[in-house]
Amino acid sequence: IYVRARSALGSGATDSYNLLAAGSLTDIHGTAIDLDELKAFYIVPTSGSIRIDAPASAFLTIFSDASDVLNVPASGLLMDFGAAGLDVTTNSKFDVTESTSAATADYTLVLIGAS
Numbered sequence: 001i002y003v004r005a006r007s008a009l010g011s012g013a014t015d016s017y018n019l020l021a022a023g024s025l026t027d028i029h030g031t032a033i034d035l036d037e038l039k040a041f042y043i044v045p046t047s048g049s050i051r052i053d054a055p056a057s058a059f060l061t062i063f064s065d066a067s068d069v070l071n072v073p074a075s076g077l078l079m080d081f082g083a084a085g086l087d088v089t090t091n092s093k094f095d096v097t098e099s100t101s102a103a104t105a106d107y108t109l110v111l112i113g114a115s
Contacts, residue, residue, distance in 0.1 A: 003109070003111075006108070012101040014053070018093045036088065037085025037114045038085055038088050051097050059093050
């Protein structure tokens with residue numbers, strides 16, 4: 001499980017995530033995350049507006065190409081990929097971007113996966 005409460009993502013700024021060990025994310029115990037499957041993805045803005053973007057390469061397969069975006073409503077976005085999960089052994093990246101380019105945004109991100 002990975003949880004991040006992000007404060008003050010600047011106007012138009014982007015946080016990049018990689019679910020493989022090379023991505024340098026750590027769990028609540030400080031252990032490096034190296035997922036094979038993403039079981040669930042939950043993100044909720046606590047202030048401002050955000051979107052999930054596909055980066056230029058190796059993006060999650062929820063995107064069909066690097067120009068795809070998912071706007072996150074104020075109530076949050078939950079994706080449940082079921083028991084099998086979403087394979088992230090190759091395509092493991094996504095970006096969170098402040099979407100108005102006029103303010104900062106805060107958000108909470110929760111990822112549940114398996115290796």
